Amino acid sequence: MAKIRDVAREAGVSIASVSRVLTGTRQVSNETRIAVLAAAEKLGYRTNYLASALRRQATRTLGMVIPRIANPYFIALVQMIEESAQAQGYELLLCDSTDDTDTERRRVRALLSRQVEGIIIIPCDEKGSAETVREALREVPVVSLDRSIRGIAMDQICVDNRAGIIAIIDHLAGKARRRLCFVGARQTVSTARERMEAYREYVRELDPPSAGRIWLGEFTVEWGEQAADRILADGSPPDAVVCGNDLIAAGIIRTLRARGLDVPGDIAVTGFDDIELCRFVEPAITTVHQPLSDIGAEGARKLFARIEGTSAPPARVRIVPRLVVRASSG
Amino acid sequence: MAKIRDVAREAGVSIASVSRVLTGTRQVSNETRIAVLAAAEKLGYRTNYLASALRRQATRTLGMVIPRIANPYFIALVQMIEESAQAQGYELLLCDSTDDTDTERRRVRALLSRQVEGIIIIPCDEKGSAETVREALREVPVVSLDRSIRGIAMDQICVDNRAGIIAIIDHLAGKARRRLCFVGARQTVSTARERMEAYREYVRELDPPSAGRIWLGEFTVEWGEQAADRILADGSPPDAVVCGNDLIAAGIIRTLRARGLDVPGDIAVTGFDDIELCRFVEPAITTVHQPLSDIGAEGARKLFARIEGTSAPPARVRIVPRLVVRASSG
DNA sequence: CTTTTTTTGGAAAACGTTTTCCAGGCGTGA
DNA sequence: TCACGCCTGGAAAACGTTTTCCAAAAAAAG
Numbered sequence: 001m002a003k004i005r006d007v008a009r010e011a012g013v014s015i016a017s018v019s020r021v022l023t024g025t026r027q028v029s030n031e032t033r034i035a036v037l038a039a040a041e042k043l044g045y046r047t048n049y050l051a052s053a054l055r056r057q058a059t060r061t062l063g064m065v066i067p068r069i070a071n072p073y074f075i076a077l078v079q080m081i082e083e084s085a086q087a088q089g090y091e092l093l094l095c096d097s098t099d100d101t102d103t104e105r106r107r108v109r110a111l112l113s114r115q116v117e118g119i120i121i122i123p124c125d126e127k128g129s130a131e132t133v134r135e136a137l138r139e140v141p142v143v144s145l146d147r148s149i150r151g152i153a154m155d156q157i158c159v160d161n162r163a164g165i166i167a168i169i170d171h172l173a174g175k176a177r178r179r180l181c182f183v184g185a186r187q188t189v190s191t192a193r194e195r196m197e198a199y200r201e202y203v204r205e206l207d208p209p210s211a212g213r214i215w216l217g218e219f220t221v222e223w224g225e226q227a228a229d230r231i232l233a234d235g236s237p238p239d240a241v242v243c244g245n246d247l248i249a250a251g252i253i254r255t256l257r258a259r260g261l262d263v264p265g266d267i268a269v270t271g272f273d274d275i276e277l278c279r280f281v282e283p284a285i286t287t288v289h290q291p292l293s294d295i296g297a298e299g300a301r302k303l304f305a306r307i308e309g310t311s312a313p314p315a316r317v318r319i320v321p322r323l324v325v326r327a328s329s330g
Numbered sequence: 331m332a333k334i335r336d337v338a339r340e341a342g343v344s345i346a347s348v349s350r351v352l353t354g355t356r357q358v359s360n361e362t363r364i365a366v367l368a369a370a371e372k373l374g375y376r377t378n379y380l381a382s383a384l385r386r387q388a389t390r391t392l393g394m395v396i397p398r399i400a401n402p403y404f405i406a407l408v409q410m411i412e413e414s415a416q417a418q419g420y421e422l423l424l425c426d427s428t429d430d431t432d433t434e435r436r437r438v439r440a441l442l443s444r445q446v447e448g449i450i451i452i453p454c455d456e457k458g459s460a461e462t463v464r465e466a467l468r469e470v471p472v473v474s475l476d477r478s479i480r481g482i483a484m485d486q487i488c489v490d491n492r493a494g495i496i497a498i499i500d501h502l503a504g505k506a507r508r509r510l511c512f513v514g515a516r517q518t519v520s521t522a523r524e525r526m527e528a529y530r531e532y533v534r535e536l537d538p539p540s541a542g543r544i545w546l547g548e549f550t551v552e553w554g555e556q557a558a559d560r561i562l563a564d565g566s567p568p569d570a571v572v573c574g575n576d577l578i579a580a581g582i583i584r585t586l587r588a589r590g591l592d593v594p595g596d597i598a599v600t601g602f603d604d605i606e607l608c609r610f611v612e613p614a615i616t617t618v619h620q621p622l623s624d625i626g627a628e629g630a631r632k633l634f635a636r637i638e639g640t641s642a643p644p645a646r647v648r649i650v651p652r653l654v655v656r657a658s659s660g
Numbered sequence: 661c662t663t664t665t666t667t668t669g670g671a672a673a674a675c676g677t678t679t680t681c682c683a684g685g686c687g688t689g690a
Numbered sequence: 691t692c693a694c695g696c697c698t699g700g701a702a703a704a705c706g707t708t709t710t711c712c713a714a715a716a717a718a719a720g
Contacts, residue, residue, distance in 0.1 A: 001469060003676060014700045019678055026679090029698065044468070049443040050384040051676035054705050059380070070405050079400065082426070091440065094424050096412070110421065113379040138374070139331060250610065280580065282612050333706060344670045349708055356709090359668065381706035384675050 002043035011039035022047065053115065061091045062303070063111030065104060067124040069096040073275055073290070074122060077145055080296020081120055088304055090117075101128035108136050118303045122146045126190045141306030145299045148190040153314045155302040157295050160318040161191055161272075164288035165198035167323040168242055168270050171286070173206055175330050177240035177268055180206075181213035183227045183252060184244030192219070195244050195272060213238060217248075224251020232259060239267060240329070246271035250281050253328065264330035274324055283327030291319045332373035341369035352377065383445065391421045392633070393441030395434060397454040399426040403605055403620070404452060407475055410626020411450055418634060420447075431458035438466050448633045452476045456520045471636030475629045478520040483644045485632040487625050490648040491521055494618035495528035497653040498572055498600050501616070503536055505660050507570035507598055510536075511543035513557045513582060514574030522549070525574050525602060543568060547578075554581020562589060569597060570659070576601035580611050583658065594660035604654050613657030621649045 004022075008015045013032050020026045021036040028036075039045075053059045062085050066074040078094060085092045093111060097104035104124050111119060119142045123129035130149050136142050143155045172180060182199040185192040196214065204211040215230060217223035224247065231237060231252075243249040249271035253263050263269055263283055271278060271287035278285040298317055305312070334352075338345045343362050350356045351366040358366075369375075383389045392415050396404040408424060415422045423441060427434035434454050441449060449472045453459035460479050466472050473485045502510065512529040515522040526544065534541040545560060547553035554577060561567060561582075573579040579601035583593050593599055593613055601608060601617035608615040628647055635642070 004678095005676080015677085016679080016700060016702095017698090020699090023678075027697070032699080046439065046443055048384075048445065048676055049440075050380050050389070050445055051705090052678075054378075054380040054384055054707090055676080055678045057705065070402065070409065072400065072402060075400050075405075079426075096409075109376065110379075113376055115378065115380055135374075254610075277607070277610060280584075280607060280610050334708095335706080345707085346670060346672095346709080347668090350669090353708075357667070362669080378706055381675090382708075384677090385706080385708045387675065 002040075002045045003048075004045070006043055007036065007039045007045045010043060011035040059115045059117060060089060061093060061114070061116050062118050062120065063093045063095065063108075063114070063116035064120045065095045065097050065107050065111070066122045067097050067099045067104075069094070073273055073292075074146075076292045077122070077296050077299075080293055081300055084297065084300030084304075097124050099124045101125050101132065104129060105132040105135075108132050112136060112139055116140060118142070118307050120145060120299055120303060123149050123189075125188050126150055126193065128188075141303055143299050143303045143306070145295055146191070148316065150190075155299075155306070155314050156316045157299045157302065158190070158318060159288075159290055159295065160320045161194035162198040162202075163318075164272060164321045164323075165195050165242070166202050167321075168272075168286075168288060169199070169202055169206065171323060171325065172240045172242070172268060172270065172329060175240075175268065177330075178207055178210075179236075179238040180210040180240045180242055181215070181231060181238040182242045182244070183215045183217070183224065183231070183248050185219045185223070185248075186216045192216075192244060199242055210238070219245045219247055221247045221251035221254075224248035224253075225255045226251075228252040228255035228259070232256075232261075237267060241267060241269045243269065243271050246273045246275045246278050246285055246287055249285050249287070249328070250277055253281055253283070253285070264328055268329045270329055278324075278326065281328075286326045286329035287324050289322045289324045291321055294319050332375040334375070334377070336373055337366065337369045337375045340373060341365040389445045389447060390419060391423060391444070391446050392448050392450065393423045393425065393438075393444070393446035394450040395425045395427050395437050395441070396452045397427050397429040397434075399424070403603055403622075404476075406622045407452070407626050407629075410623055411630055414627065414630030414634075427454050429454045431455050431462065434459060435462040435465075438462050442466060442469055446470060448472070448637050450475060450629055450633060453479050453519075455518050456480055456523065458518075471633055473629050473633045473636070475625055476521070478646065480520075485629075485636070485644050486646045487629045487632065488520070488646075488648060489618075489620055489625065490650045491524035492528040492532075493648075494602060494651045494653075495525050495572070496532050497651075498602075498616075498618060499529070499532055499536065501653060501655065502570045502572070502598060502600065502659060505570075505598065507660075508537055508540075509566075509568040510540040510570050510572055511545070511561060511568040512572045512574070513545045513547070513554065513561070513578050515549045515553070515578075516546045522546075522574060529572055540568070549575050549577055551577045551581040551584075554578035554583075555585045556581075558582040558585035558589070562586075562591075567597065571597060571599045573599065573601050576603045576605045576608050576615055576617055579615050579617070579658070580607055583611055583613070583615070594658055598659045600659055608654075608656065611658075616656045616659035617654050619652045619654045621651055624649050 004018050008018045017032050018036050020028050021033050082092050095107035118140050119136050122145050145157050148156045184196045187193045200211050215227045249269050253269050256263055271285045274287045274289035278287050334348050338348045347362050348366050350358050351363050412422050425437035448470050449466050452475050476488050478486045514526045517523045530541050545557050579599050583599050586593055601615045604617045604619040608617050
């Protein structure tokens with residue numbers, strides 16, 4: 001592969017001149033510019049990013065760590081960030097933490113080692129990710145998206161889970177549903193906790209017994225399928241199931257129908273997130289639409305502000321989501 | 331941030347000793363090892379990947395370019411590759427070409443500039459990607475996955491589209507379906523072309539008129555929805571629709587049912603790829619299961635073989651897929 | 661006790677750029 | 691004509707590592 005030295009020799013100029021032409025950092029006579037460009041083209045020269053970044057002490061690269069690359073919901077956020085990064089002339093290095101705090105730590109360290117100038121993270125554990133983030137924060141700006149981390153002073157952007165759950169419950173109440181229950185995920189991430197707590201506290205005002213009907217498992221279709229059977233086995237069934245996310249809702253709907261029940265006739269089911277699947281399940285799922293564009297855009301804005309050197313105090317932004325009514329809630 | 335020089339000073343040894351302890355390239359006395367490790371820990375030292383890779387002239391990094399990061403089907407391949415890379419101690423840089431040959435070229439160049447040691451590409455255009463791949467091939471080994479490129483000597487791993495389509499048609503024939511039609515995508519990628527050609531040629535043997543009933547659009551749900559209406563408007567409808575992929579099949583099923591037809595009672599519909607959605611659509615979609623693990627594993631194996639320096643002639647591997655029968659084909 | 665071999669540590673070169681610093685040439689104004 | 695500033699080009703330093711090369715010390719062999 002051709003080095004800058006080869007280009008210089010081919011063009012009959014110094015190494016410095018080649019660099020100047022290629023980076024455009026200083027004026028160069030037309031004569032040498034043409035010679036350099038011709039030589040570079042002829043040799044198929046390509047700047048060595050490693051050497052360049054090392055010398056410039058700037059990588060113009062951002063790192064992003066998400067819990068699971070196979071989850072389309074996170075990918076939507078990745079695309080927002082990627083777009084903003086491109087617009088600012090930055091590249092994005094994407095990593096998958098596989099929802100594991102050890103892997104997450106390794107990924108963050110790899111990013112820091114690669115001298116990224118900022119990190120966007122969707123932490124995989126409300127508590128377990130704190131130490132990793134703190135470590136990263138000592139070197140570069142870090143912004144968390146979608147899920148928050150406790151006891152750490154940093155920019156955090158997420159959806160207002162409480163507002164979403166309240167909208168769902170109000171909607172169900174408006175449809176004269178009285179006996180509710182909640183199927184969510186165990187409390188390792190903030191979204192799971194916040195949605196559950198919002199349900200428990202808000203439903204108490206409408207129907208105290210409903211506040212006790214809470215099943216916790218994972219944010220998966222499989223858990224939804226299991227949970228449906230447990231709900232049916234549990235004495236008199238509710239007339240509405242509020243789910244922690246859309247996957248759970250899809251699983252519940254599938255099992256309920258397999259057991260001969262009508263959704264929403266017998267039981268209404270609602271989701272959270274508004275993933276694409278919602279429109280394909282039958283009946284289509286009533287859910288809370290995540291303002292992904294806003295979350296992503298705001299996250300990128302905050303991160304770049306830090307990179308520029310803002311000293312504004314770390315802020316926790318909560319974006320209010322929109323209710324999407326479909327067939328599953330009657 | 332602490333440099334190796336700082337660690338050396340803190341530990342009271344030379345820079346060389348620090349490097350030797352940290353990389354383990356040469357034996358070092360226990361005394362200095364302990365001093366170095368303590369100093370590194372104390373200062374929170376982290377090796378600068380840029381400097382290290384530049385000096386070593388090795389990045390232990392692979393690049394991967396896929397047409398669309400939002401497509402779960404490609405992500406499954408990414409995960410296979412990522413796994414193999416990790417196993418070999420390599421990291422993976424993932425890029426999205428947004429199905430555009432210009433972006434694809436930019437991404438490939440960025441990867442080469444970052445000195446990746448090999449590239450895995452799912453090309454976005456059967457012809458338009460050729461020049462980009464040729465350029466990359468001059469510097470590092472390149473392997474294509476899932477889609478092939480014409481007129482280029484390189485390792486290419488893909489599913490045997492022809493075998494898949496034949497399995498589908500045989501299956502439908504076994505269910506006494508006689509009037510078939512095909513809904514696929516326009517011929518910019520090899521999979522679109524191969525599936526269409528396989529249909530046209532193989533169906534001719536069973537029912538020549540069916541070979542003429544071909545609609546081409548895009549690999550999307552939306553195109554499936556439009557295509558369904560065109561099929562219905564086109565005189566006497568077929569009794570089975572063979573689709574170029576699952577998304578098209580999902581769109582067709584949705585529209586057919588919306589128009590009051592029964593699937594598979596009136597018309598059978600089949601897909602290709604076996605994406606997760608297949609099991610959620612009603613009726614669940616009969617399709618061809620992509621051997622993604624095999625494709626990914628074989629691709630990684632081939633790439634690493636090249637990186638090791640094999641001089642075996644470039645091979646084109648075609649993996650035979652499996653038919654998955656579900657409700658949509660009756 | 662000497663000689664040879666092995667082990668360990670440090671100085672310095674090297675990786676491929678960018679950028680600082682310096683110098684020569686040239687034009688301009690006095 | 692001289693003084694001054696501007697434009698351009700090259701030499702060399704710098705970025706932070708790894709690794710070669712050399713030397714000294716220690717161990718082994720005679």
